[in-house]
Amino acid sequence: MTEAQQTDRWIAHVDLDAFYASCEQRDNPEYRGRPVVVGALPGRRGVVAAASYEAREFGIRSAMPISDAYRRCPDAVYLRPDMRKYSQVSRQVFAVIKTITPVVEQASIDEAYLDISGLEKLLGPPAAIGQELKRRIHEATRLTASVGLGPNRLIAKLGSDYQKPDGLTVVRPDEVLDFLAPMPVTNLRGVGRRTSRHFDELGIRTVAELRAAAPGALEQKLGPRAAASFRRQADGIASDAVVPGRARKSISKERTFNEDVTDAIKLHDQLRELAAGVARIARRENLAGQVITLKIRFTGFETHTRQKKLPQATHDERVLLQTAWQLYTDSDLPRKAVRLIGVGISHWSDNSSQQADLFDSATEHANDDRLLDTIDNVTDRFGSGKLQLGVNRRQ
DNA sequence: TCTGGGGTCCTTAATCTA
DNA sequence: TCTGTAGATTAAGGACCC
Numbered sequence: 001m002t003e004a005q006q007t008d009r010w011i012a013h014v015d016l017d018a019f020y021a022s023c024e025q026r027d028n029p030e031y032r033g034r035p036v037v038v039g040a041l042p043g044r045r046g047v048v049a050a051a052s053y054e055a056r057e058f059g060i061r062s063a064m065p066i067s068d069a070y071r072r073c074p075d076a077v078y079l080r081p082d083m084r085k086y087s088q089v090s091r092q093v094f095a096v097i098k099t100i101t102p103v104v105e106q107a108s109i110d111e112a113y114l115d116i117s118g119l120e121k122l123l124g125p126p127a128a129i130g131q132e133l134k135r136r137i138h139e140a141t142r143l144t145a146s147v148g149l150g151p152n153r154l155i156a157k158l159g160s161d162y163q164k165p166d167g168l169t170v171v172r173p174d175e176v177l178d179f180l181a182p183m184p185v186t187n188l189r190g191v192g193r194r195t196s197r198h199f200d201e202l203g204i205r206t207v208a209e210l211r212a213a214a215p216g217a218l219e220q221k222l223g224p225r226a227a228a229s230f231r232r233q234a235d236g237i238a239s240d241a242v243v244p245g246r247a248r249k250s251i252s253k254e255r256t257f258n259e260d261v262t263d264a265i266k267l268h269d270q271l272r273e274l275a276a277g278v279a280r281i282a283r284r285e286n287l288a289g290q291v292i293t294l295k296i297r298f299t300g301f302e303t304h305t306r307q308k309k310l311p312q313a314t315h316d317e318r319v320l321l322q323t324a325w326q327l328y329t330d331s332d333l334p335r336k337a338v339r340l341i342g343v344g345i346s347h348w349s350d351n352s353s354q355q356a357d358l359f360d361s362a363t364e365h366a367n368d369d370r371l372l373d374t375i376d377n378v379t380d381r382f383g384s385g386k387l388q389l390g391v392n393r394r395q
Numbered sequence: 396t397c398t399g400g401g402g403t404c405c406t407t408a409a410t411c412t413a
Numbered sequence: 414t415c416t417g418t419a420g421a422t423t424a425a426g427g428a429c430c431c
Contacts, residue, residue: 019431039399046399049431062431065397108402108431190404192429225405249403256399291423301398307424342400 009240010126012114013148013156014097014133017165019110020050020081022143023089035060035076042070042078045256049081053165086110089141096140100133105242113153115242130168151176154238158187176236181208188233190226198222210234248285252293253277254342260299262337267328272321274343279317282345288313289345292320294327297340306331313349320345 016022020038025031035055039062040046048069051060058073069076090109097104100123103115116129123129130147137145144166148159151173158179159169171179185191185199185207198221204210210218211234218227232238253274261267282288290313297303306327314320324343 045397047397049399063398066399067397111431190429194428223406250401252401254400293424303426305425309423340399344401 009117011156013160014112015160016110021052040066152238152240183207250346252344256340260337275320276317282315288315291347292323293344294324295342298336
């Protein structure tokens with residue numbers, strides 16, 4: 001027996017099918033049977049967040065540039081995401097899932113891991129539990145889900161992906177190796193574009209080929225840690241821990257401009273809006289963080305981040321804005337038009353909110369002149385044409 | 396060719412510190 | 414006190430995921 005087979009655990013992975021698009025088709029009967037693309041609107045910058053199965057027939061996939069999607073299917077229904085709606089449906093789904101077991105880990109808005117070990121006496125064999133899960137979700141929301149069941153998270157996840165939509169896949173411990181063998185290595189966790197290229201160069205396409213690969217070559221290409229991780233996955237070895245209520249580690253907001261920006265006032269205004277958004281969430285969740293991160297993407301997709309650790313944790317938008325702006329103005333970043341700007345906060349203090357209050361009051365009177373100074377500082381970077389704006393503001 | 400937004404985790408390099 | 418070093422921390426970037 002391999003390690004993967006020495007287990008009596010059963011993990012389920014539930015994945016709602018084309019979640020955003022399905023919500024829209026459910027609520028708008030006129031969209032049913034039509035290709036639906038949720039994401040950016042054609043003509044603007046952005047990508048596909050979700051594509052209905054009808055849209056997928058045109059080769060439209062999530063994360064594809066919206067311009068590309070439009071070229072493939074100009075007649076599709078293009079919609080902006082309605083996150084409020086999807087969050088509400090998601091809450092409904094999770095409430096239903098918790099009627100099966102409380103040991104549920106939310107992996108995303110439309111995905112969950114469940115530890116269903118030991119539920120057989122109550123609900124029947126794993127396949128019956130999976131069926132029941134799907135039935136209850138559909139009854140409550142009229143949405144379909146795909147479910148995978150296996151001895152650990154990896155197998156459950158690959159299982160839910162195996163048959164879609166509305167699928168149910170059960171992989172018993174003694175079937176794990178055969179289940180994995182023919183799969184493309186790109187299905188493994190942590191294989192994206194770059195790693196995929198490395199596998200290509202090694203002539204490895206399937207999990208079976210990965211299993212047979214020379215250890216030295218793999219380590220040289222991917223590094224010792226990644227190589228070991230992929231080897232374990234190839235043998236079906238993975239965590240079976242389902243951790244309910246994982247705490248978030250950071251909050252961030254970013255915005256891509258529809259056209260690249262060189263105007264410092266515009267940048268600062270956008271940053272203020274983002275900082276306010278981050279601060280609002282932090283306060284609502286009673287979190288205060290010590291590390292502020294500025295993210296900036298220039299023309300040409302050149303992306304940089306700059307961080308600063310504050311002496312005290314904060315969730316004050318003024319501190320966030322001031323710090324992020326300073327990171328931009330004081331840094332060695334190039335003088336280029338800005339495509340995206342973002343701000344984040346992380347590294348929570350233990351007694352978050354109390355400390356934050358103290359620091360906030362200490363910085364209460366951070367004055368606006370200082371901000372205007374730095375705005376001028378940046379407008380200088382872009383030449384005299386923009387300097388006028390900074391001066392105007394003072395009047 | 397064109398690449399959102401909100402996250403997590405890993406690697407690496409520089410710096411601090413015991 | 415000096416020096417070398419190992420380990421921790423910080424910062425930046427990259428890969429990946431949904």
